[in-house]
Amino acid sequence: MDDKTAVPDRLPRLLALAHPTVSLAALVLLAAAASLGVRSRERGGAVLRPRHARLAPWAAGVTIANTLFGIASVRLWRPDLEVAGGPHFWLGLAIAILLGTGALLSRAVARDERARLLHPMLGLAALLLALVQVFFGLSLVAP
Ligand code: HEM
């Protein structure tokens, strides 16, 4: 049988659900980190900044690791899909790059006005794309 059209067996199908499941947890972490970051700029919100600085690296780390896991998941358990096969892949790459750049810029936030302006923008763009990912991802879930 042609591998590319085969519906995955039961065990691979179950394992392939790990990536979408982790991605929902990653989304919650990203939203919580973004909320802390944005609220830390409101009046009296400065106390939230260290909480943001502690949570955000985890949110970014889990999201980036889960992006790589998504690619591995296609290779290992989804013979019916192609790696880099569509918009879900490219959006995933964009999210990882935005979060990685945002994380690097965060080191300069305290002393550089441009970093202070750009850092939240990159983070919010990543969060927005991650929400859009749900729609592209749901259409990939194994039948
Ligand atoms: C931050 C959010 C997400 C990122 C960065 C991400 C990233 C990726 C990447 C890079 C791939 C490999 C695609 C390819 O090589 O063509 C993938 C596969 C996949 N993604 Fe996501 N994804 C995210 C969220 C989701 C969500 C919310 C769902 C579904 C509810 C989902 C479902 C899938 C499915 C079903 C696959 C195919 C592999 C498998 O069945 O495990 N993803 N993802």
Ligand code: HEM
């Ligand atoms: C998810 C979206 C994100 C948003 C909306 C966001 C937003 C913000 C905002 C508004 C600030 C305050 C800047 C200021 O006024 O001085 C900030 C600071 C900071 N962010 Fe983010 N951020 C995000 C993601 C991240 C990520 C992914 C990391 C690291 C991996 C990170 C690490 C930091 C650090 C270290 C600071 C400086 C904290 C301090 O000066 O004590 N952020 N962020």
